Amino acid sequence: MAKKDSNKSTANRNSKEIRNSKSEIRNSSLVAVIMGSQSDWDTMRHADETLTKFGVDHECRVISAHRSPSLASEFGSTAETRGLEVIIDAAGGAAHLAGVLAAHTTLPVLGVPMRSEALNGLDSLLATVQMPGGIPVGTLAIGKPGAVNAALFAVAILANKRPELRQKLHEFREAQEAKIRATEL
Numbered sequence: 008m009a010k011k012d013s014n015k016s017t018a019n020r021n022s023k024e025i026r027n028s029k030s031e032i033r034n035s036s037l038v039a040v041i042m043g044s045q046s047d048w049d050t051m052r053h054a055d056e057t058l059t060k061f062g063v064d065h066e067c068r069v070i071s072a073h074r075s076p077s078l079a080s081e082f083g084s085t086a087e088t089r090g091l092e093v094i095i096d097a098a099g100g101a102a103h104l105a106g107v108l109a110a111h112t113t114l115p116v117l118g119v120p121m122r123s124e125a126l127n128g129l130d131s132l133l134a135t136v137q138m139p140g141g142i143p144v145g146t147l148a149i150g151k152p153g154a155v156n157a158a159l160f161a162v163a164i165l166a167n168k169r170p171e172l173r174q175k176l177h178e179f180r181e182a183q184e185a186k187i188r189a190t191e192l
């Protein structure tokens with residue numbers, strides 16, 4: 008079981024458990040990026056890259072609400088005690104993964120609807136966003152923008168108690184603005 012280390016001033020926690028595999032379960036992760044299928048990775052790697060850019064310890068895993076229901080239940084039920092603080096969930100089609108994980112944890116769950124073949128992601132969007140009252144899922148945009156914004160939202164949540172992350176968010180916004188101001192057509 009993860010022991011929370013409130014004395015750390017950075018988002019990175021030194022941990023013996025850290026190795027290279029993205030899907031390894033780590034006791035140091037603050038954010039979990041979960042997706043329903045490996046086919047979601049091409050989109051969700053943008054969440055991974057954004058979290059890496061901000062230096063946030065995280066793990067990326069495939070867990071399916073319908074293909075591996077007991078794993079989804081186990082992951083959601085143990086997320087809080089493992090020390091995770093935010094869960095990002097991506098799924099496509101009848102996208103119930105975020106809702107299922109949210110049902111098992113009180114941690115903030117951010118849903119990213121995947122672009123689908125049949126309905127171009129509208130099915131995923133509605134399935135993720137239309138949670139009945141009582142179990143919230145914060146739903147982002149379909150596809151890559153949603154993946155990036157879910158990671159930024161996770162950073163913003165973590166930044167409430169981590170001034171160094173707040174500073175990085177300010178710098179990120181400033182860099183974006185500078186780029187727009189410098190744009191010549």
Ligand code: RP5
Binds near residue numbers: 042046071098
């Ligand atoms: C969902 O079904 C996944 O999240 C994915 O977006 C979609 C299709 O999965 P695959 O058939 O490509 O594995 O569960």
